[in-house]
Amino acid sequence: MMLVRGCSRFTPLLSPWRLHSWRAASAAAAVKPADADTEAPPPPQHKLAERDVQRLTFQRNIGVSAHIDSGKTTLTERILYYTGRIRDIHEVRGRDSVGAKMDSMDLEREKGITIQSAATFCDWETTSPIDASKQKYAINIIDTPGHVDFTIEVERALRVLDGAILVLCAVAGVQSQTTTVDRQMRRYGVPRISFVNKMDRPGANPWRIVSQIRSKLRIPAAAVQVPIGVEDGFKGVVDLVYWRAIYNEGQKGIDVVISEEIPADVLDLAKQKRTELIEQLAEVDEEIGDLILNDELPSNDQLAAAIRRSTIGLKFSPVFLGSAIKNTAVQPLLDGVCAYLPNPSELDVVAHDTNLPISAPPVPLAPAADAPLVGLAFKLEEGRFGQLTYMRVYQGSLKKANLIYNARTGKKVKVPRLVRMHSNEMEDIDSIGPGEICAIFGVECSSGDTFTDGSTSFSMTSMFVPEPVISLAIKATGIETPNFSRALNRFKKEDPTFRVHLDQESKETIISGMGELHLEIYVERMRREYNVDCVTGKPRVAFRETISKRSDFVYVHKKQTGGAGQYAKVCGYIEPMEMDPETGKDVMFENLIMGGTIPTNYIPAIEKGFYEALEKGTLTGNPISGVRFVLTDGGYHIVDSSELAFRNATIGAFREAFRAANAIVLEPIMKVEVVAPSEFQSNVIGGLNTRRGTIVDSEVRDDEFTAIADVALNDMFGYSNQLRGATQGKGEFSMEYKTHMPALMNLQMELEAAYKKTLLAKK
Numbered sequence: 001m002m003l004v005r006g007c008s009r010f011t012p013l014l015s016p017w018r019l020h021s022w023r024a025a026s027a028a029a030a031v032k033p034a035d036a037d038t039e040a041p042p043p044p045q046h047k048l049a050e051r052d053v054q055r056l057t058f059q060r061n062i063g064v065s066a067h068i069d070s071g072k073t074t075l076t077e078r079i080l081y082y083t084g085r086i087r088d089i090h091e092v093r094g095r096d097s098v099g100a101k102m103d104s105m106d107l108e109r110e111k112g113i114t115i116q117s118a119a120t121f122c123d124w125e126t127t128s129p130i131d132a133s134k135q136k137y138a139i140n141i142i143d144t145p146g147h148v149d150f151t152i153e154v155e156r157a158l159r160v161l162d163g164a165i166l167v168l169c170a171v172a173g174v175q176s177q178t179t180t181v182d183r184q185m186r187r188y189g190v191p192r193i194s195f196v197n198k199m200d201r202p203g204a205n206p207w208r209i210v211s212q213i214r215s216k217l218r219i220p221a222a223a224v225q226v227p228i229g230v231e232d233g234f235k236g237v238v239d240l241v242y243w244r245a246i247y248n249e250g251q252k253g254i255d256v257v258i259s260e261e262i263p264a265d266v267l268d269l270a271k272q273k274r275t276e277l278i279e280q281l282a283e284v285d286e287e288i289g290d291l292i293l294n295d296e297l298p299s300n301d302q303l304a305a306a307i308r309r310s311t312i313g314l315k316f317s318p319v320f321l322g323s324a325i326k327n328t329a330v331q332p333l334l335d336g337v338c339a340y341l342p343n344p345s346e347l348d349v350v351a352h353d354t355n356l357p358i359s360a361p362p363v364p365l366a367p368a369a370d371a372p373l374v375g376l377a378f379k380l381e382e383g384r385f386g387q388l389t390y391m392r393v394y395q396g397s398l399k400k401a402n403l404i405y406n407a408r409t410g411k412k413v414k415v416p417r418l419v420r421m422h423s424n425e426m427e428d429i430d431s432i433g434p435g436e437i438c439a440i441f442g443v444e445c446s447s448g449d450t451f452t453d454g455s456t457s458f459s460m461t462s463m464f465v466p467e468p469v470i471s472l473a474i475k476a477t478g479i480e481t482p483n484f485s486r487a488l489n490r491f492k493k494e495d496p497t498f499r500v501h502l503d504q505e506s507k508e509t510i511i512s513g514m515g516e517l518h519l520e521i522y523v524e525r526m527r528r529e530y531n532v533d534c535v536t537g538k539p540r541v542a543f544r545e546t547i548s549k550r551s552d553f554v555y556v557h558k559k560q561t562g563g564a565g566q567y568a569k570v571c572g573y574i575e576p577m578e579m580d581p582e583t584g585k586d587v588m589f590e591n592l593i594m595g596g597t598i599p600t601n602y603i604p605a606i607e608k609g610f611y612e613a614l615e616k617g618t619l620t621g622n623p624i625s626g627v628r629f630v631l632t633d634g635g636y637h638i639v640d641s642s643e644l645a646f647r648n649a650t651i652g653a654f655r656e657a658f659r660a661a662n663a664i665v666l667e668p669i670m671k672v673e674v675v676a677p678s679e680f681q682s683n684v685i686g687g688l689n690t691r692r693g694t695i696v697d698s699e700v701r702d703d704e705f706t707a708i709a710d711v712a713l714n715d716m717f718g719y720s721n722q723l724r725g726a727t728q729g730k731g732e733f734s735m736e737y738k739t740h741m742p743a744l745m746n747l748q749m750e751l752e753a754a755y756k757k758t759l760l761a762k763k
């Protein structure tokens with residue numbers, strides 16, 4: 001046996017090499033799936049210099065994503081330890097009460113869940129024979145939450161990452177949140193390697209998981225390793241590509257031991273699985289396909305190259321196996337990150353030139369250091385030193401004290417401080433190159449803003465933001481201090497899925513979000529971070545209203561009451577609008593007026609009026625979505641027209657047109673996953689049926705079964721109690737937002753009647 005790595009446990013934080021090597025993710029959003037029918041963008045305008053290529057080749061920007069409790073944080077902790085980034089391993093909910101590095105919030109450590117994504121970076125020298133250079137790879141990692149209530153954290157991480165590790169439990173396999181993460185990875189075109197964790201658990205079965213990846217996630221996949229030992233006896237893996245056995249030894253598995261000798265008891269299985277790997281690749285990779293047709297076998301390097309090509313091409317996912325908690329086979333996974341996931345220059349990233357019409361083709365960006373700067377602010381955090389803005393630099397370089405321009409607002413700002421993040425710690429830096437992630441202080445902006453050096457008008461598409469599904473009335477106990485609104489404003493700014501509004505009728509502050517846990521965490525953070533104790537009302541479903549047909553309007557707002565009058569005329573139509581799958585946006589204002597029938601300085605007031613009208617539908621008082629407002633004509637009066645008059649005219653016009661457009665109520669539909677012992681299957685299915693659930697999938701394995709159903713959120717209140725009763729407390733469920741659907745007519749009528757009653761009571 002040969003001892004390959006007795007890795008130094010701790011590398012100094014500020015190694016000179018690392019100072020220049022922290023890289024980060026790319027606008028994977030721009031990566032088109034292999035079979036996309038859209039035309040490929042033209043090649044980037046800026047060529048990469050040799051030193052760009054050198055730097056980027058050894059750069060990886062990855063996310064770790066999965067269903068709740070799959071072991072993402074535990075895995076990331078090992079990665080940081082083996083790469084020398086942290087001195088010791090601390091467990092999630094560990095007995096030492098320190099907690100994992102990436103769960104830095106007190107609440108995360110107490111609850112043992114990840115709430116916010118955390119970024120860090122490390123270096124890795126791969127053991128893979130393909131890489132003879134022995135140069136270390138710089139890996140930026142974002143650990144994301146698994147709980148669906150914090151899905152925006154996954155969304156924004158994947159928006160700016162180049163590749164991902166999809167973690168799956170070796171027993172539970174593909175779970176509901178795995179399919180959500182899968183969808184998010186597809187949305188942003190992020191190549192992924194799969195990691196079947198918890199191989200030490202009784203009942204671990206990687207082959208079932210591989211087949212689930214193929215059938216449920218519909219991506220060709222094959223194991224690139226087979227396990228040596230099972231469950232408690234799991235002690236290493238056979239690398240099927242380079243045909244070697246890999247074990248962990250030493251303190252917490254720090255030493256990687258590689259042997260050419262494949263243990264006799266797994267030899268047949270390894271041969272069979274290597275053949276399966278080649279067959280799967282032959283389906284998606286031409287070179288391997290041709291070799292097989294000619295009855296030839298690929299060399300190890302050919303096999304590795306094909307895995308890399310097809311993974312980056314989004315046609316394949318190589319599957320790795322391991323046990324993070326038992327410190328087994330994590331290092332080979334890191335080798336896999338370097339070998340099979342792309343570097344920032346291998347992805348097509350585009351921006352839109354805002355000087356050109358929307359229909360103009362996008363402009364390709366290149367991660368060249370001397371190209372004009374293009375960066376995307378993807379996450380905001382309020383810190384002790386002001387706003388901390390996480391930014392991915394896609395093109396050009398960002399330097400401390402530089403002036404940068406916000407493409408949305410046109411504002412010019414100076415970069416006062418530039419840092420790299422290691423969970424909650426920061427490292428000051430002077431500049432950062434393309435393909436990297438950094439954070440800047442003291443720059444006011446919104447999440448999703450693009451920054452440039454002012455020489456271009458480029459703007460990048462933002463991320464997908466799902467609509468809230470649940471809301472609560474909230475108020476401070478005792479006298480309300482300024483901290484109450486300060487906290488709400490901060491949370492609203494940091495998290496686009498957290499909304500706050502004042503209900504004009506009840507005068508209550510209403511907070512909305514992605515689930516009860518999401519809102520609960522914010523209420524708790526108000527108490528801890530702002531010293532504001534709050535009482536909350538009962539959770540309410542976030543219903544919405546929409547229209548089902550086009551409706552034209554010609555509306556004159558006219559008031560003559562003595563003094564200055566008000567006059568404004570707006571003409572146009574509203575029509576149903578589908579959600580943009582890239583951004584989640586489903587409302588739009590369009591101005592088609594030509595020839596100045598309304599002076600251009602009144603158009604923003606009309607747009608504002610439209611967005612104001614969307615806040616409250618006339619049926620049930622819920623927000624309106626799925627509407628395009630098109631302004632085609634209008635009229636004004638030289639003296640009596642004003643911004644206020646046009647705003648009021650728009651609100652009046654919209655309300656009138658809305659009533660005529662067959663307005664309906666929409667309710668959130670949730671994807672509910674229930675896991676329980678098989679003996680309770682009929683109880684559980686019966687329970688879901690009584691809640692008008694539609695069973696979309698079910699699976700029985702060993703003594704356990706899983707049912708997945710679509711159920712209206714309104715019908716889910718009290719489900720945990722019912723499930724407990726139906727399964728003697730042994731059933732578990734999770735749910736996540738799927739879509740909004742028209743509510744049944746009787747529910748709509750009920751909601752309308754209740755709303756009318758509150759309106760009447762106010763009069």
Ligand SMILES: Nc1nc2c(ncn2[C@@H]2O[C@H](COP(=O)(O)OP(=O)(O)OP(=O)(O)O)[C@@H](O)[C@H]2O)c(=O)[nH]1
Pocket residue numbers: 066067068069070071072073074075091092093112113114144145146147197198199200201322323324325326
């Ligand atoms: N048996 C076993 N348990 C593991 C393994 N990895 C993690 N766990 C346990 O699984 C639980 C969840 O681990 P985490 O690392 O918090 O999982 P996570 O995916 O980061 O969790 P969230 O971010 O809250 O979704 C913890 O109790 C871990 O100790 C493993 O390889 N084997």
